[in-house]
Amino acid sequence: MPPRTSSPMPSSKPTPVTMDAVYTAPGYLFRRMQQIAVALFIEECKAFDLTPVQYAALVTISTHPGIDATRLSAVIAFDRSTLGNVIERLQAKEYIVRKPAPEDKRVKLLYLTKAGASVLNDIMPSVDKAQARMMQPLKPADRKTLLSLLTQLVDLNNEASRVPLRAEDALEHLGRSG
């Protein structure tokens, strides 16, 4: 972060504030891009009535049938409480079912229904289109650079988020790789 003024002298006066304090902040730019990403996803996928979060949950349940809610939250770095509502909605749409785990009465295991597998299969091209659209304005080389830096940054900052990604830990017992 560059200093907010070019004044070389310490001063007791309030620092003059400009909109740069917002517009050039990485946090603001990430918020904008997330906003844009969600808007494009919803637009491309409106025929399917699935949100980005619901899509990520469906993908994960598809690749890890029988996963429980807590592990699912760790695998996609969602908040556990938030995920409860997401699961309810997917269940209401009959895209997933919950079965009690026989060996642990606390746990409910998650499985795709036929309708869930079908919608997941059908929505894929639209998801890809949305993902492509948000990167489209950049030159291909710049897209690669951005994606690479973003992947690094998310990985290196993993512990900073309240809900760190714990893919490996969470999936140990399932004997599957994501």
Next chain:
Amino acid sequence: MPPRTSSPMPSSKPTPVTMDAVYTAPGYLFRRMQQIAVALFIEECKAFDLTPVQYAALVTISTHPGIDATRLSAVIAFDRSTLGNVIERLQAKEYIVRKPAPEDKRVKLLYLTKAGASVLNDIMPSVDKAQARMMQPLKPADRKTLLSLLTQLVDLNNEASRVPLRAEDALEHLGRSG
């Protein structure tokens, strides 16, 4: 987006899904980074009880005293409805006041209070620290590259979001630049 399988033959079978459908999607990475950015902001600024959105609103009201809610939403690309709640909270904390506009009975103009100006001045170093922390894991050259690409991408995708940034339009009548 690369094809999801290497199968050269068309097939009626469902496409096999892997977690790459989530982890390598730019939209997922933007969501993660936003999550991380908010977490770092809250952590660094917890002494001030301000959220990132409330901070951005305060900065804008500070640089554009007498702005109204609709214009404010355009300047920081917030949803107008969402902003209503944000303004209420800032008002409850007595960081801003709303005064009816004399020439238009619909409009309420926004101004910082002394307490608002004070908290904005005081929180700045913590905000800068949070912004620096989220980029810290990258090498300085990579930080610059990422920030540049991100700025370009947000700008070029502006119209894609439901609430495009309209800084200039919104501020024409105020005779100020942000």
Next chain:
DNA sequence: AATTGATTGACAGTATACTTACAATATGGC
């Protein structure tokens, strides 16, 4: 076996972020 501590799913509460709708008010064309 009984207690301690951790885990799981659920719930309440706050804060974004969007949708649609609506009443009050302004504005422009006529």
Next chain:
DNA sequence: GCCATATTGTAAGTATACTGTCAATCAATT
């Protein structure tokens, strides 16, 4: 001056995204 249209703030409804807390359950230690 009047009327269709647009704007402003507000509200209700949905969906994330987090904070807590809690009861039920399980596991680990004594």
